[in-house]
Amino acid sequence: xxxxxxxxxxxxxxxxxxxxxxxxxxxxxxxxxxxxxxxxxxxxxxxxxxxxxxxxxxxxxxxxxxxxxxxxxxxxxxxxxxxxxxxxxxxxxxxxxxxxxxxxxxxxxxxxxxxxxxxxxxxxxxxxxxxxxxxxxxxxxxxxxxxxxxxxxxxxxxxxxxxxxxxxxxxxxxxxxxxxxxxxxxxxxxxxxxxxxxxxxxxxxxxxxxxx
Amino acid sequence: xxxxxxxxxxxxxxxxxxxxxxxxxxxxxxxxxxxxxxxxxxxxxxxxxxxxxxxxxxxxxxxxxxxxxxxxxxxxxxxxxxxxxxxxxxxxxxxxxxxxxxxxxxxxxxxxxxxxxxxxxxxxxxxxxxxxxxxxxxxxxxxxxxxxxxxxxxxxxxxxxxxxxxxxxxxxxxxxxxxxxxxxxxxxxxxxxxxxxxxxxxxxxxxxxxxx
Numbered sequence: 317x318x319x320x321x322x323x324x325x326x327x328x329x330x331x332x333x334x335x336x337x338x339x340x341x342x343x344x345x346x347x348x349x350x351x352x353x354x355x356x357x358x359x360x361x362x363x364x365x366x367x368x369x370x371x372x373x374x375x376x377x378x379x380x381x382x383x384x385x386x387x388x389x390x391x392x393x394x395x396x397x398x399x400x401x402x403x404x405x406x407x408x409x410x411x412x413x414x415x416x417x418x419x420x421x422x423x424x425x426x427x428x429x430x431x432x433x434x435x436x437x438x439x440x441x442x443x444x445x446x447x448x449x450x451x452x453x454x455x456x457x458x459x460x461x462x463x464x465x466x467x468x469x470x471x472x473x474x475x476x477x478x479x480x481x482x483x484x485x486x487x488x489x490x491x492x493x494x495x496x497x498x499x500x501x502x503x504x505x506x507x508x509x510x511x512x513x514x515x516x517x518x519x520x521x522x523x524x525x526x527x528x
Numbered sequence: 529x530x531x532x533x534x535x536x537x538x539x540x541x542x543x544x545x546x547x548x549x550x551x552x553x554x555x556x557x558x559x560x561x562x563x564x565x566x567x568x569x570x571x572x573x574x575x576x577x578x579x580x581x582x583x584x585x586x587x588x589x590x591x592x593x594x595x596x597x598x599x600x601x602x603x604x605x606x607x608x609x610x611x612x613x614x615x616x617x618x619x620x621x622x623x624x625x626x627x628x629x630x631x632x633x634x635x636x637x638x639x640x641x642x643x644x645x646x647x648x649x650x651x652x653x654x655x656x657x658x659x660x661x662x663x664x665x666x667x668x669x670x671x672x673x674x675x676x677x678x679x680x681x682x683x684x685x686x687x688x689x690x691x692x693x694x695x696x697x698x699x700x701x702x703x704x705x706x707x708x709x710x711x712x713x714x715x716x717x718x719x720x721x722x723x724x725x726x727x728x729x730x731x732x733x734x735x736x737x738x739x740x
């Protein structure tokens with residue numbers, strides 16, 4: 317029995333193939349945690365970091381002292397997002413698999429110019445918690461100086477979504493083995509206020525309504 | 529105000545530093561999803577895959593046709609695990625951060641020999657669901673042939689855990705801004721039986737008791 321189309325795409329994960337922009341954006345926007353892979357002295361590194369998307373660009377940031385950011389500015393990178401959605405329990409070991417959403421972006425990272433940096437970072441925060449930047453202490457020029465933002469245009473990418481139940485060999489359906497899916501989800505729990513919050517400060521809507 | 533020790537370690541994410549094996553194992557064992565970074569023709573790739581640990585070795589697997597596995601066997605790789613635990617909401621944009629657990633392993637991947645492959649894969653499945661391999665249809669030699677298992681000894685690694693509440697500039701604690709933590713958790717939901725399960729087949733304990 318052959319696996320469904322979405323599952324067979326797993327085998328083409330290495331292809332820098334064509335993609336449907338909307339499906340890709342959906343995966344990229346479904347989480348803010350990614351891995352950025354880069355090469356230093358011929359050796360591979362994958363560093364977990366946070367990303368955000370604005371139109372057809374993706375961004376990530378960190379300390380200006382970060383070796384990862386210094387080395388990957390102007391260099392080729394691979395930005396990978398993956399979200400585990402469940403375990404697919406089949407009737408044989410080899411048909412076990414996972415349901416997931418994943419995206420891989422390939423390209424050359426650029427350093428965001430100083431005069432655009434603050435706007436990018438504000439969009440990052442406000443993208444997750446609408447209006448949050450308006451209620452915070454304004455950014456300090458030294459903080460901005462100490463932060464590097466990298467970006468990449470989305471040109472070469474691959475998005476994969478694996479969903480659904482087990483697909484077993486025909487004859488294995490006769491076996492008295494429990495098969496099915498164990499779904500997995502990531503969710504936010506009730507926010508925990510800082511004990512040092514001033515009296516009377518209430519939880520804003522952008523915190524209360526936050527979903528991941 | 530200086531950040532707590534665990535948080536300052538974020539800035540040293542690039543270092544191939546020393547580590548405490550137990551802390552590292554704990555992070556590696558807390559999820560089965562990782563990214564493996566490797567280099568093909570000088571370009572970086574990070575592919576999401578599943579890993580498992582046996583003692584001081586980590587393993588991952590896939591189709592023997594996988595370009596990723598072919599190219600990274602005998603080559604340098606970086607295996608990265610990252611788990612998001614929460615959003616740290618501070619009183620200024622730049623003091624926002626995330627709580628997370630992360631591990632990076634560096635080394636040369638080796639191909640697991642044919643006579644050890646099945647034992648490794650069985651340990652992978654039984655490690656997640658104790659006893660599951662005993663109730664499944666036995667592996668087929670063709671399935672084993674079509675699967676490559678790579679492994680790596682854990683020698684160079686870095687583990688980082690960031691936890692706790694916001695750390696703001698001293699003067700910002702006077703501001704009437706809500707600060708705190710939005711915790712995030714990944715959890716399993718009730719298992720969904722395959723509609724093709726035979727009548728009378730019950731959910732085994734290794735499925736019912738499964739936790740991520």
